[in-house]
Amino acid sequence: MRLLILLIGLLTVGLVAAKSAPGRMAVRYDNFKVYQVTIETDLQMEELRKIHEHITVHFLNELAGPGRTYNLIVGPLFQRSLEKTLNFLEIVYKVIVEDLQKLLDEASVGDDSHMEWETYHTLDTIYDWVDQECAAHDYLECKVIGKSHEGRDIKGVRLSKRSGNKAILLEGNIHAMEWISSATVTFLLNQLINSEDPEMQRLSEEYDWIVVPMVNPDGFVYTHEVERLWRKNRRPNGHMNTTGACYGIDMNRNFDYHWGGAGWNIDEPCDHWFGGEEPNTEVEILSLQDFVSSFDDGYIRSYMAFHAYGQYVLLPYGHSNTEFPPNYEQMQRIAAAFSDAAAEVYGSTFTYGASGLLNYVVSGAAKDWAYGVKNIPFTCTVELRDKGTFGFFLPSNQITEVGIEVTAGLKALVNKAQEEGIFD
Ligand SMILES: [Zn+2]
Numbered sequence: 001m002r003l004l005i006l007l008i009g010l011l012t013v014g015l016v017a018a019k020s021a022p023g024r025m026a027v028r029y030d031n032f033k034v035y036q037v038t039i040e041t042d043l044q045m046e047e048l049r050k051i052h053e054h055i056t057v058h059f060l061n062e063l064a065g066p067g068r069t070y071n072l073i074v075g076p077l078f079q080r081s082l083e084k085t086l087n088f089l090e091i092v093y094k095v096i097v098e099d100l101q102k103l104l105d106e107a108s109v110g111d112d113s114h115m116e117w118e119t120y121h122t123l124d125t126i127y128d129w130v131d132q133e134c135a136a137h138d139y140l141e142c143k144v145i146g147k148s149h150e151g152r153d154i155k156g157v158r159l160s161k162r163s164g165n166k167a168i169l170l171e172g173n174i175h176a177m178e179w180i181s182s183a184t185v186t187f188l189l190n191q192l193i194n195s196e197d198p199e200m201q202r203l204s205e206e207y208d209w210i211v212v213p214m215v216n217p218d219g220f221v222y223t224h225e226v227e228r229l230w231r232k233n234r235r236p237n238g239h240m241n242t243t244g245a246c247y248g249i250d251m252n253r254n255f256d257y258h259w260g261g262a263g264w265n266i267d268e269p270c271d272h273w274f275g276g277e278e279p280n281t282e283v284e285i286l287s288l289q290d291f292v293s294s295f296d297d298g299y300i301r302s303y304m305a306f307h308a309y310g311q312y313v314l315l316p317y318g319h320s321n322t323e324f325p326p327n328y329e330q331m332q333r334i335a336a337a338f339s340d341a342a343a344e345v346y347g348s349t350f351t352y353g354a355s356g357l358l359n360y361v362v363s364g365a366a367k368d369w370a371y372g373v374k375n376i377p378f379t380c381t382v383e384l385r386d387k388g389t390f391g392f393f394l395p396s397n398q399i400t401e402v403g404i405e406v407t408a409g410l411k412a413l414v415n416k417a418q419e420e421g422i423f424d
Pocket of ligand 1: 306
């Protein structure tokens, strides 16, 4: 018996230690460099696509085409041969991060004992905070909208202080590694609940807010415990490569609207942007879709998905750069209001426009499904800070500033959308 207690005690200590030790993940990146390469020609693009055949490399951006820069992570063992290859191919490059692990440590979880917005938090702390707010306020309706592949809760919050309001939906962390997404979505929810700013209080009175802070809990936990750079969910996807079974689907490529159209990259089922064999295969996004569809048609008038990075407000469509939504100009005016207001706070500029035009042509994203299938008249993907200095590893000391600038942008966006008749 005493031994059992001792064992349980040791196990508990072990678990606590594992949970509260930032930077102690299974996969480490000591002395890994991040290279930024500028691809100018089709031939360089073709060679870059094949570079993984002889160099172990982790691409941080989806490979679209020439005329762009791409960031790649390479470990100490392969840095010399990468540099030789790039020089041989006359590909211009620079090292933007000298030691990736150092950067990851600065963008890790700090004091996780309670929720605040000066550090990143674990899923448990985020969900505990959501539960506490739900218990404290009658106007919040909270529920588990579904379970992830590994059985974790996907939580949805609906804030409604007045009947007859129209709603705005905020979606967080569909991509696991983009921690700033759920940090910002919870920041916004906290503002809507607890802010003393009269304008914020008015927005929380006059509109309903539907918040799904964590669409991808399995991937998120995986980025905390095993591999900080994970993007997809964690379902074994039925494919193998030299390292074994491949996991996950890029859930923001799996929505069923013009799915599998131009720009599709289905040959690489093990890469970070694999959108599945067919649309709507992932339980996480089916839960989200069912939740959205559980409301009356016409109730949700705006759908905003939060991502990192690049500072964009990406509008529909993603599947084309020649076809535009019927109210594209109206959506641009609304996005411009966000962009102008956000820039006023700390000078961060957000570029806005159709994602197929600004980013690259790719389909299966939530904002296109919300617009094209659910007929929500204003939808967007907000790519948060920054423009590439820290990229996916935005240091924790920027979380509050991002929250504040996005709050300013959101206020202007809602007011402009109101003026444009989006909520009529
Ligand atoms: Zn993303």
